[in-house]
Amino acid sequence: MLIPRLRNDYSELPRLATALATLSAVGFSLVLCAQISWMQLSPRSSYVLSNVLGAPARNLLLSTLGAGIFLPALAGLLLLWRRGARGLEQLEYLATLLSPLALACIMPGLFLSQVAQTKPLFYLVVLSAAGLVTRALVGASVRARRARIDSLHGSKPRALPRVVARLGGQLPSGTALLFVSFVAALFAWYFARTAVTHHRLILTTDTDLGIAENLMANLAHGNGFHAPANFGTLPGNYLSIHADYVALLFVPLYRLLPNAETLLWLQAALAALAVVPLFLLAARLLGQAAALWVSAAYLLLAPLHSALAYGFSWLPAFCLFSFTLYYAVISERRWLIALALPALLACSDAGPFGVLALGLFLITSRKQTGLAVIMCLLAVCVFAIDVRFALRAGDERLPPVALGVRTLLRNPIYFVLDLARATKLAAMLHALAPLALAPLAPLSSLPLLLPGLFFSSGSAEFWPGSPQAAHDQLLWIPGCLLSLLIALSRLRDSARPHPLFWGSVVAVSLASLSHSYNFGFLLHADALQDGSRNGQFKLKPDDNRRYAALQNVIRQIPPAASVAATTFMLSHVSSRTEAFDARRPFGTPDYVFFSTRELSGPARTAISTTLSHGYALAAHAEEFYLFRRAAETPETSQALRSLGLLSAQ
8 A cells, every 4th residue: 555655645755765775774773872882991082083983893783774874764664564655654743853962972982081182173163063962853753742642632631741841830939949059069179189189280370370379368468459479579460460359358368267268269159159050040030940950050060170270269249149139120120120230340351341241131021121231331331431441551461361352452353263273273262062062042042152153363372282371261151051041941841842952952961961071070080181180179188288387387487578489489478468489570578488499591590590598498398498587597498409509699
């Protein structure tokens, strides 16, 4: 019966061919996925990266792939033969339902850190494409399943849809938020410990941590935004480099325990606390169960992990206050807007851009336009003040976001073309690909991406090539996540979400897990640098002994004394208001502190010259030396001679 039908109605032949081809693709993909997964890591990497595979293994792979292609097609033809006229519809339904499995073959490659590290742009393009195709195929599969259920049962609700609807709705009041808060606390504890370990391994420098803590020490002593660690004895104001007014909010907390590790714990706490307003915002737009999923996606973001592990910045506060302002505006809580708006404006140079981006989004969405205009005006005014401070230090001191704005105003064509460079394109995809391109947010959401775009335009260093650049990569996070929430909220209906809603959820989950596995800390600790990263975050007995020796020397420095230190030593003495980097002018401080591992270049010359004018050896342990202003002793001459510093006198 089927053959005559196909002979008389040629229009059904493409349907049959498409269904059989889809089943063959699914079989091929599943077999290839299984074969690659069974390979050892080394041959798997060689096969994925270079198509290198031994002859016996390749013969086995080709034979099994042939079976994977032909057996599903034969099974489909058997179904047609047995079911007759109804077989084609059933075959079409089965092919559409299973079509997402056609992407199984790329799954092993998406979780190979060697591929992601060796060919980052290739990996990000594949990840983006996989996310988009997954979204479409899962959406089609869900649509086919719904049509099938409706044809069999009409509008009568079934058990599975009721369960799904319940999962997408409200959980017991407070339970989900309590769970998210608990997970966030564990997240903060883990990354604070990681950052402290990195610091105790003496791997943090002045720009990583020392300058920020020296600023906090001066704020705590009422010296304003004075930062000798950055300017030395030269005149200068910290606001000319970074508009971190937000530091004033946390001075009372820093006073309780004034040391660098306090800032590392504070940074981790701010990043973890940001998940609370994000959860509340997502719960309002998508429901509590979906809010749990969004919170997990935030905590898995790899740039956030690197930012918390390497050094310190105030940009986690930018994420916290951005999410808080988003929630305050959407929930129309005026008191919370009054608190979050100035806090976000005070968050570094990026704060005004975050406010401006939200204001433009509200204007394009035609929501709360009065508030949006006020926000835009405030953002422009604060940005003008920040630029004025920066220009006092010279045009080269402009922050990356300001440089991006200047490029756009001077040459919009160059601004767009410059973003297409491989390094900058990769930086943008590192933000958008893990969220499956967020997912294809509407045009009204594009203003939310302005902070990240301006940073990418004006910056010269990008994560993960420079781990410290992960702090600036955080500028993408608030806008990308809000774009994701807005897009999903438009696809979700309380009774029956659009099929593309579920496709987007699956696509974002897959992309987020892959990116976090390859570049993050939580899912794959050895993802970066072929496992050598562990040496930067694990204390061994020798490391503990070295750190103890460092602390024994530092205890000899009074809290009120001025001290000049080398780059890696500075963050361990920067709680003193007059802490100087030996690479910058430092005059004649009370103490000079250095490690022999850093005696090179300008720092060596400056230290040698300074120690020739009335300094005595105060303490020495391991490679750490401390000199204080005093009459020279025989031990001093012997130490300087052993260090090779007498020759410069």
